[in-house]
Amino acid sequence: MAEIQNYTMNFGPQHPAAHGVLRLVLELDGEIIERADPHIGLLHRATEKLAEHKTYIQSVPYMDRLDYVSMMANEHAYVMAIEKLCGVSPPLRARYIRVMFDEITRILNHLLWIGAHALDVGAMSMFLYAFREREDLMDCYEAVSGARLHAAYYRPGGVYRDLPEEMPQYKPSKFKSEKDVRALNEARQGTLLDFIEDFARRFPARVDEYETLLTDNRIWKQRTVGIGVVAPERAIALGFTGPMLRGSGVEWDLRKKQPYEVYDKMQFAIPVGANGDCYDRYLVRMAEMRQANEIIKQCAKWLRENPGEVITESHKLAPPSRESMKNNMEELIHHFKLFTEGMHVPAGEAYCAVEHPKGEFGIYLVSDGANKPYRLKIRAPGFAHLAAMDEMARGHMIADAVAIIGTMDIVFGEIDR
Amino acid sequence: MNGGKSLGDVLRARFGGRAGFAVAEALGETSLTVPAEGLAQTLAELRDDSELAFNQLIDLAGMDYSQHAGGESRGPRFAVVYHLLSLPKNHRLRARVFCADDDFPVVESATAVWPAANWFEREAFDLFGIAFAGHDDLRRILTDYGFVGHPFRKDFPLSGNVEVRYDPQRRRVVYEPVSIEPREVTPRIVREETFGKEGESG
Numbered sequence: 001m002a003e004i005q006n007y008t009m010n011f012g013p014q015h016p017a018a019h020g021v022l023r024l025v026l027e028l029d030g031e032i033i034e035r036a037d038p039h040i041g042l043l044h045r046a047t048e049k050l051a052e053h054k055t056y057i058q059s060v061p062y063m064d065r066l067d068y069v070s071m072m073a074n075e076h077a078y079v080m081a082i083e084k085l086c087g088v089s090p091p092l093r094a095r096y097i098r099v100m101f102d103e104i105t106r107i108l109n110h111l112l113w114i115g116a117h118a119l120d121v122g123a124m125s126m127f128l129y130a131f132r133e134r135e136d137l138m139d140c141y142e143a144v145s146g147a148r149l150h151a152a153y154y155r156p157g158g159v160y161r162d163l164p165e166e167m168p169q170y171k172p173s174k175f176k177s178e179k180d181v182r183a184l185n186e187a188r189q190g191t192l193l194d195f196i197e198d199f200a201r202r203f204p205a206r207v208d209e210y211e212t213l214l215t216d217n218r219i220w221k222q223r224t225v226g227i228g229v230v231a232p233e234r235a236i237a238l239g240f241t242g243p244m245l246r247g248s249g250v251e252w253d254l255r256k257k258q259p260y261e262v263y264d265k266m267q268f269a270i271p272v273g274a275n276g277d278c279y280d281r282y283l284v285r286m287a288e289m290r291q292a293n294e295i296i297k298q299c300a301k302w303l304r305e306n307p308g309e310v311i312t313e314s315h316k317l318a319p320p321s322r323e324s325m326k327n328n329m330e331e332l333i334h335h336f337k338l339f340t341e342g343m344h345v346p347a348g349e350a351y352c353a354v355e356h357p358k359g360e361f362g363i364y365l366v367s368d369g370a371n372k373p374y375r376l377k378i379r380a381p382g383f384a385h386l387a388a389m390d391e392m393a394r395g396h397m398i399a400d401a402v403a404i405i406g407t408m409d410i411v412f413g414e415i416d417r
Numbered sequence: 418m419n420g421g422k423s424l425g426d427v428l429r430a431r432f433g434g435r436a437g438f439a440v441a442e443a444l445g446e447t448s449l450t451v452p453a454e455g456l457a458q459t460l461a462e463l464r465d466d467s468e469l470a471f472n473q474l475i476d477l478a479g480m481d482y483s484q485h486a487g488g489e490s491r492g493p494r495f496a497v498v499y500h501l502l503s504l505p506k507n508h509r510l511r512a513r514v515f516c517a518d519d520d521f522p523v524v525e526s527a528t529a530v531w532p533a534a535n536w537f538e539r540e541a542f543d544l545f546g547i548a549f550a551g552h553d554d555l556r557r558i559l560t561d562y563g564f565v566g567h568p569f570r571k572d573f574p575l576s577g578n579v580e581v582r583y584d585p586q587r588r589r590v591v592y593e594p595v596s597i598e599p600r601e602v603t604p605r606i607v608r609e610e611t612f613g614k615e616g617e618s619g
């Protein structure tokens with residue numbers, strides 16, 4: 001009889017289900033995974049080291065590039081850490097805008113996750129549906145910041161500018177006919193808030209559509225139920241946060257437990273799973289999208305009724321307006337100093353965490369009083385999740401490894417930093 | 418968040434009399450300096466004590482203090498910073514341990530206390546060269562295979578030491594010393610305490 005040996009297989013770094021640049025070294029016994037050893041770092045850009053050589057404001061766009069599917073949530077933790085060290089609090093309207101865009105970002109992230117996860121597991125069409133809604137939300141990004149992905153919209157002391165009065169319009173081209181453009185522009189006639197409210201009205205029905213496709217889908221359940229089960233105590237010990245922790249039935253959400261910005265004024269629920277498998281984490285994220293939609297509605301309502309400042313008056317952090325800069329010597333000096341030397345952050349250290357769509361995203365900032373950080377440590381949720389890959393995949397089939405990578409919501413921008 | 422007693426009080430009551438411990442509170446955050454001796458035991462105590470109950474290791478960061486505040490750092494060069502979270506008590510703690518030896522920094526591993534420490538310690542080892550005694554798989558994690566040096570140390574240049582390109586003659590990828598000049602666009606400046614204070618009122 002032939003001797004059967006374990007063999008080692010490389011999964012990635014060019015595998016389409018490896019979500020970017022994961023090299024997974026799998027030790028296999030037939031089709032059963034005996035050991036999984038993720039090799040990461042192929043996208044390592046040393047963001048933390050780069051930040052030590054840049055002024056505080058210059059690092060804001062680097063934050064977008066960490067988790068490049070939930071850009072503003074990354075910026076949020078970074079600007080909160082600076083504000084904490086400086087003792088500056090942003091105006092109330094800026095806080096509402098931040099919360100609203102955090103939740104828009106959460107939907108953006110979960111839409112990409114459901115699209116990619118379902119695609120990995122074999123449901124091609126989810127990707128197309130998810131991207132239909134992503135398009136609308138990226139238009140919101142574009143309207144406030146001018147960029148569809150890397151927004152750099154949150155600034156220390158507030159947000160870059162107030163919500164715009166009009167939405168960007170589609171123009172007819174050889175790809176889009178006059179008729180298509182008219183249909184697309186119909187929802188984009190009013191202000192950004194009109195558009196967001198219109199989206200929030202439409203969106204629950206869209207989530208229903210996704211659920212029709214997946215929730216009771218036999219193939220989907222066969223691929224996810226009972227796969228990658230993590231017990232609650234184990235999830236805590238492994239450093240899981242966000243939907244990965246809540247999928248295991250631990251009711252923990254920083255937005256409720258350690259509220260920041262105006263989350264304490266928001267009405268929303270924390271969905272939790274029961275079994276800690278891939279299917280429960282799917283249900284948790286789907287429910288989170290609905291909750292995020294509710295928060296967006298509440299913020300949009302408040303923002304409509306309460307105009308005001310969106311960035312702090314302290315010109316040590318935020319530049320003065322163009323008009324006052326041109327009329328006032330003092331403001332001109334502030335402007336010049338801010339854009340040449342940058343802001344100075346008092347010596348000290350701070351850790352700020354936000355409930356990022358993937359989990360707890362934290363920024364540990366150490367300043368020695370200079371115009372650049374002394375040390376910036378990014379706590380990426382995906383890093384702790386991927387570290388548990390070996391434990392979660394052991395004893396499963398190769399095809400289940402794909403489902404487990406999908407359920408972790410892996411994005412290498414944040415893991416490799 | 419802890420009833421009437423603050424986390425700082427609990428820590429002072431627990432560790433106040435012991436050598437090497439120091440509690441500091443600033444900006445609403447609590448920091449605890451821990452001695453390197455018996456580190457794993459101290460961390461286990463932080464996890465198991467019913468009043469502290471830090472059941473989750475959120476983050477572990479290496480630190481290089483050699484150029485802190487202009488470089489007149491007097492203390493030890495390397496430190497490891499743990500960010501701990503207690504889910505039952507809903508409080509956070511920053512624990513810091515300094516490495517005694519600047520040339521060969523080594524601390525005890527926390528992997529036995531929190532399994533989450535595994536990759537975080539590999540990262541600190543990779544980027545700062547801090548060794549973790551008792552870690553059973555201390556490989557590099559973020560840098561390239563065969564990388565030399567510890568890139569997040571303050572004496573490691575931002576541009577690195579080697580650059581990589583494809584050599585058409587030898588028909589393979591080659592490593593060469595970097596050809597770019599180091600440059601600094603905005604200099605690093607620390608202002609004196611009173612700078613800009615009078616401008617606040619104007």
